[in-house]
Amino acid sequence: MLMHQGIGLDRFNEMSRRRAVHALYECCSNVTWAAKLTEARPYADRDALMTKANVELLALSQQDIDRALEAVVHQQLSERSLSELARITRERIAEMLGPIEGYPEY
Template identity: 60%
Template sequence: MLMHHGIGLDRFNTLPRHRAVHALYECCCSITWAAKIADGRPYPGYDALLTAADGELHALSPVELDSAFDSCAHETISERTVTELVRITRARLTRMLGPEEGYPEY
């Protein structure tokens, strides 16, 4: 379970850097990846954030990839590839941010 659940893109974009890195680290246990994505803020939309996240995953070293996969113990993993890590990380980012259109007002 993510600590930063449904925070929305606007709030994510305005978090202090250390909190943004922490939130991202929950999505992919790579401090290198989390710092680079946090430093790329603000993101104009979900697609921009997801594209940056995918690109930085492809830039991780083999050691960093192994470490990130070790954090996926509770995930169903078909193979230890960057493509699989992208799928898992995108799902976690989506849970962290919540729906792109926001939550309904009650």
């Protein structure tokens, strides 16, 4: 379970650098990756964030990928691969942001 859930893209774009890095670290367990995504803010939409996330995953060393996969060991993995890490990372980013239409106001 992520600590940052349903925060929305606008709120993510406006977070302090430290909080944004922390929120993204929960998604991939790599500080360098999280910092690069944070520095690229603001994102116009979710697709832009997901695209940047994938680009930066491809830039990780094999050692960083292995460490990130170790951090998600409790999740169902069909294989220990970059594609599985990318899938899990996308799912976690989506969970961090919450529904596209946002949550209803109560």
